[in-house]
Amino acid sequence: MAFCEALLNDIDFYLVTDSSLSKKGTLSDVKCAVAAGCKIVQYREKDKTTKEMIEEAILIRKICGDDAIFLVNDRIDVALAAGADGVHIGQEDMPIDSARKILGENKIIGLTVHDTDEAIEAERKGADYVGFSPVFDTTTKKDAGMGVGPERIQAVKTIIDIPIVAIGGINKNNCVSVVENGADSLVAISAIVCSDDVRRETGYFIETIRKIKQNSSDRVNVKGK
Ligand SMILES: Cc1ncc(COP(=O)(O)OP(=O)(O)O)c(N)n1
Numbered sequence: 001m002a003f004c005e006a007l008l009n010d011i012d013f014y015l016v017t018d019s020s021l022s023k024k025g026t027l028s029d030v031k032c033a034v035a036a037g038c039k040i041v042q043y044r045e046k047d048k049t050t051k052e053m054i055e056e057a058i059l060i061r062k063i064c065g066d067d068a069i070f071l072v073n074d075r076i077d078v079a080l081a082a083g084a085d086g087v088h089i090g091q092e093d094m095p096i097d098s099a100r101k102i103l104g105e106n107k108i109i110g111l112t113v114h115d116t117d118e119a120i121e122a123e124r125k126g127a128d129y130v131g132f133s134p135v136f137d138t139t140t141k142k143d144a145g146m147g148v149g150p151e152r153i154q155a156v157k158t159i160i161d162i163p164i165v166a167i168g169g170i171n172k173n174n175c176v177s178v179v180e181n182g183a184d185s186l187v188a189i190s191a192i193v194c195s196d197d198v199r200r201e202t203g204y205f206i207e208t209i210r211k212i213k214q215n216s217s218d219r220v221n222v223k224g225k
């Protein structure tokens with residue numbers, strides 16, 4: 001768990017799988033992203049049986065090993081069966097208090113939030129990070145609602161201390177604005193899994209995010225002198 005805490009504070013690009021969009025398959029996507037340096041993977045599967053999900057999740061657990069945090073979307077049972085590091089849940093999923101009771105203090109729980117009130121509540125209830133959604137319009141999640149714009153991340157950043165993961169319609173053209181507005185990490189599902197080269201695209205996002213973070217910490221250091 002110590003390795004999870006350290007990694008969680010140092011995440012940049014966050015892979016979320018989607019077998020319905022993937023060109024080369026979920027396992028290939030996870031392998032390529034982890035090989036490119038991705039430090040957190042969420043298995044998000046809406047169409048498979050519980051048995052299929054557990055079998056696939058066990059394989060993803062192996063691929064992530066100690067190199068990447070492995071979370072399961074929605075399904076606490078699948079996360080436990082596969083030995084995942086935790087779960088990502090939304091406002092309509094199992095309430096965080098119940099999830100925490102089942103998973104215990106040592107597992108990671110990420111919670112989706114849409115505004116500052118939900119973000120404050122998420123931190124108060126013990127979420128380890130928030131997924132701020134949706135930053136831009138997306139067709140990947142049909143009920144995500146309209147994108148609120150990257151500027152909204154700033155308000156969330158000022159009121160909570162846990163990491164903010166931005167999600168929704170993020171791609172190579174708009175990812176800079178997401179990090180410049182305060183996201184600690186970001187998810188880009190279609191921009192990654194629909195690509196021919198998941199390793200290359202993941203590497204691009206990781207490098208871009210790190211550069212922006214480095215530039216802004218350099219600016220803070222210069223100001224502080
Ligand atoms: C990192 C991250 N943030 C938000 C979500 C969305 O979760 P939710 O609102 O529960 O929607 P589904 O993903 O379950 O359709 C996420 N999965 N990951």
Ligand SMILES: Cc1ncsc1CCOP(=O)(O)O
Pocket residue numbers: 133134137138139140141144167168169170187188189190191
């Ligand atoms: C799972 C999820 N939650 C909010 S938006 C979204 C889908 C993001 O997919 P994409 O990066 O392809 O817009």
Ligand SMILES: [Mg+2]
Pocket residue numbers: 073074088089090093
């Ligand atoms: Mg959910």
